Amino acid sequence: MPEKTRDELVQIDFKPPEREWMDPAIDFEARRGTWSYPAAAKNLRYLGFPNPREWSPTDEDWQLPENWQQIIHDGLAERLNKYRSLKLFLDVCVRCGACADKCHFYLGSGDPKNMPVLRAELLRSVYRNDFTTAGRILGRIGGARKLTPAVLKEWFYYFYQCTECRRCSVFCPYGIDTAEITMLARELLNLVGLNINWVIEPVANCDRTGNHLGIQPHTFKDNIEFLVDELEDATGVRVDPSINRKGAELLFVVPSADYFAEPGIYTFMGYLLLLHALGVDYTLSAYASEGGNFGLFTSHDTIKRLNYKIYHEAKRLGVKWILGGECGHMWRVIHQYMDTMNGPADFLEPPVSPITGTAFTNAAATKMVHVCEFTADLIKHGKLRLDPARNDHLRVTFHDSCNPARAMGILEEPRYILRSVVNNFFEMPENTIREQTFCCGGGAGLGNDENMEMRLRGGLPRANAVRFVHEKHGVNRLACICAIDRAVLTTLMEYWVPEVDVSGVHELVGNALAIDGEKPRNTDLRGRPLAGGKGDADA
Amino acid sequence: MSTFTQGNVSIEVDEDGFMLEPEKWNEDVAKALATTEGVNELNDEHWKLVHYLRNYFLQFGVAPMIRKLCKETGYDLKKVYELFPSGPAKGACKVAGLAKPTGCV
Numbered sequence: 001m002p003e004k005t006r007d008e009l010v011q012i013d014f015k016p017p018e019r020e021w022m023d024p025a026i027d028f029e030a031r032r033g034t035w036s037y038p039a040a041a042k043n044l045r046y047l048g049f050p051n052p053r054e055w056s057p058t059d060e061d062w063q064l065p066e067n068w069q070q071i072i073h074d075g076l077a078e079r080l081n082k083y084r085s086l087k088l089f090l091d092v093c094v095r096c097g098a099c100a101d102k103c104h105f106y107l108g109s110g111d112p113k114n115m116p117v118l119r120a121e122l123l124r125s126v127y128r129n130d131f132t133t134a135g136r137i138l139g140r141i142g143g144a145r146k147l148t149p150a151v152l153k154e155w156f157y158y159f160y161q162c163t164e165c166r167r168c169s170v171f172c173p174y175g176i177d178t179a180e181i182t183m184l185a186r187e188l189l190n191l192v193g194l195n196i197n198w199v200i201e202p203v204a205n206c207d208r209t210g211n212h213l214g215i216q217p218h219t220f221k222d223n224i225e226f227l228v229d230e231l232e233d234a235t236g237v238r239v240d241p242s243i244n245r246k247g248a249e250l251l252f253v254v255p256s257a258d259y260f261a262e263p264g265i266y267t268f269m270g271y272l273l274l275l276h277a278l279g280v281d282y283t284l285s286a287y288a289s290e291g292g293n294f295g296l297f298t299s300h301d302t303i304k305r306l307n308y309k310i311y312h313e314a315k316r317l318g319v320k321w322i323l324g325g326e327c328g329h330m331w332r333v334i335h336q337y338m339d340t341m342n343g344p345a346d347f348l349e350p351p352v353s354p355i356t357g358t359a360f361t362n363a364a365a366t367k368m369v370h371v372c373e374f375t376a377d378l379i380k381h382g383k384l385r386l387d388p389a390r391n392d393h394l395r396v397t398f399h400d401s402c403n404p405a406r407a408m409g410i411l412e413e414p415r416y417i418l419r420s421v422v423n424n425f426f427e428m429p430e431n432t433i434r435e436q437t438f439c440c441g442g443g444a445g446l447g448n449d450e451n452m453e454m455r456l457r458g459g460l461p462r463a464n465a466v467r468f469v470h471e472k473h474g475v476n477r478l479a480c481i482c483a484i485d486r487a488v489l490t491t492l493m494e495y496w497v498p499e500v501d502v503s504g505v506h507e508l509v510g511n512a513l514a515i516d517g518e519k520p521r522n523t524d525l526r527g528r529p530l531a532g533g534k535g536d537a538d539a
Numbered sequence: 540m541s542t543f544t545q546g547n548v549s550i551e552v553d554e555d556g557f558m559l560e561p562e563k564w565n566e567d568v569a570k571a572l573a574t575t576e577g578v579n580e581l582n583d584e585h586w587k588l589v590h591y592l593r594n595y596f597l598q599f600g601v602a603p604m605i606r607k608l609c610k611e612t613g614y615d616l617k618k619v620y621e622l623f624p625s626g627p628a629k630g631a632c633k634v635a636g637l638a639k640p641t642g643c644v
Binding site for chain 1: 555600606639641642643644
């Protein structure tokens with residue numbers, strides 16, 4: 001937690017600084033708490049990434065390669081050629097400002113360079129200077145500026161102060177995807193070794209062990225077995241998930257935090273109970289042991305490199321299709337990149353639910369189905385015995401995790417599930433949910449402790465909406481479908497709305513699911529007592 | 540990266556004071572790191588937790604799940620915070636020479 005109190009943190013000054021925006025000078029020392037530590041050299045070396053070294057943003061000399069300006073210029077030229085979207089987004093913005101007050105970091109910090117339009121302008125100004133006739137002729141009055149060391153430092157600060165949540169893009173009349181601007185800017189920064197450890201260490205771990213946490217196969221197995229024991233303690237039911245089993249019908253890929261960290265582990269228990277109750281023929285994999293893909297926060301090449309394992313493992317195991325867990329940005333990768341980067345997965349079958357026979361035609365290309373789609377379909381067909389009274393100790397609201405909501409349109413399924421498994425469900429205000437959902441403030445690799453002040457600022461709009469439903473309806477549980485959310489929102493709630501805790505949707509499914517052979521359920525999956533002694537009601 | 544020195548102990552640590560070379564851990568290192576966490580003396584309960592973490596790390600290569608740590612040491616989370624005020628991950632794991640977990644945690 002930062003030293004600042006809540007009252008201090010909400011004193012947000014929206015008055016723009018007097019200094020001309022084109023001449024940046026960021027005092028990193030004074031701004032501790034709003035930036036992330038650089039990538040450790042060992043991780044860059046492991047990945048074969050450029051310019052591994054020990055450095056700090058507070059250093060005067062960032063130890064860049066001698067020809068860093070040329071590297072970035074060439075890198076931008078290459079990407080302008082490769083990604084037509086980038087050139088379009090850089091050319092087409094009319095600076096109307098529709099996006100300006102849509103960014104959670106701007107709302108929480110008042111820093112005008114967190115307006116998406118101005119964040120993009122940090123890159124666009126250099127593009128104008130280097131690549132447009134008007135910029136070359138008009139210079140500064142045409143909005144062009146040279147890439148100086150101070151400008152580069154500013155890029156590092158602000159492009160690692162964007163969570164790529166894409167809320168601003170919803171409001172852009174031209175449809176500019178500002179997350180793509182950040183992604184491309186980060187690619188350029190990576191070319192000269194400017195990256196953050198909270199992104200690069202998970203990338204290196206993923207490359208080495210298949211998951212962000214560096215969990216090796218024997219540890220994977222041990223963690224799963226521990227959670228199976230815990231689930232048996234809570235429910236009396238012994239589930240038997242398999243690992244790396246060839247010939248299973250489905251491969252199930254989840255974010256690694258779900259089998260490591262609270263509160264994700266309860267979501268994991270919920271998945272296992274559900275799949276067991278239905279007798280689904282599935283396997284986990286100790287190799288494809290991560291849904292998340294921090295390549296999305298690094299470079300397109302890295303997305304591809306880390307994503308490859310999912311199809312590779314599906315092929316090796318001979319499964320029919322892939323089920324994916326409650327992970328956020330994983331779904332942007334799956335929905336928008338996987339098929340073209342590592343597909344076509346023509347060795348898999350178009351997904352069909354083994355329980356209901358529903359064909360998931362929306363996933364015909366990727367062959368990968370979101371667990372919320374899977375479960376909502378089960379409920380619709382009456383395949384689950386549910387006792388929502390087992391969640392009566394909870395008053396629940398739903399945070400639309402940015403990527404499932406905005407990148408693939410998972411809006412109705414989690415709500416349909418929640419309305420079936422809890423009796424007390426309340427929506428936050430409409431301009432803070434669905435496509436307009438507010439980010440947790442810690443996505444895209446920013447969910448580290450050293451960046452805590454900026455996380456809490458960026459999370460303030462979300463926390464405000466939670467506070468609203470807490471005060472109006474007594475909400476005490478914030479459900480979401482993303483592992484970063486489960487980690488980041490937990491800290492955010494502790495700070496802003498400590499009466500509310502956080503969980504995945506399938507934890508609540510697990511609580512409500514009645515299953516043959518279970519003991520009388522007096523507690524939820526966390527071991528907390530149910531309301532009014534409920535728990536053995538007929539479902 | 541910087542060097543943390545105290546008495547006979549001299550180790551490389553990251554920005555938050557976590558060991559960068561966990562294989563160089565020993566009990567003197569633990570005692571020295573504990574002082575950075577506001578724990579000036581390690582009693583039997585501290586050592587039980589530290590040795591549990593250390594052994595788990597040597598076997599599994601990462602930190603244990605907190606729920607598992609509590610179950611296997613018999614200490615609830617409140618007790619862990621009493622022993623190491625910054626908690627299991629930032630306090631106890633640091634003293635036991637483990638690396639910080641990264642990712643969606």
